[in-house]
Amino acid sequence: MYDFINAPHRKNQGCTKWDKADAIYGRGATDLLPMWIADMDLPTAQPILDAIDARNRQAIFGYTSRPASYFE
Numbered sequence: 001m002y003d004f005i006n007a008p009h010r011k012n013q014g015c016t017k018w019d020k021a022d023a024i025y026g027r028g029a030t031d032l033l034p035m036w037i038a039d040m041d042l043p044t045a046q047p048i049l050d051a052i053d054a055r056n057r058q059a060i061f062g063y064t065s066r067p068a069s070y071f072e
Contacts (some may be wrong), residue, residue: 007041015039 011018017039021032 002045004042008043010041017041030072 015021017034017037021034024030024036
């Protein structure tokens with residue numbers, strides 16, 4: 001089950017959405033909701049992490065064609 005309640009703290013972690021608001025909107029922009037950028041405030045779902053891990057274990061990152069499973 002995915003946890004939509006306990007979002008990780010992303011401020012001061014190099015997150016553009018939260019850490020660049022001052023630079024874009026000026027100092028004191030701490031009360032703004034950063035809806036100017038499409039960025040998740042939740043961890044990546046485990047099936048996506050598993051697929052990335054499986055691809056990384058192949059150790060080849062050249063250009064590839066899309067297999068039929070891509071479209072599923």
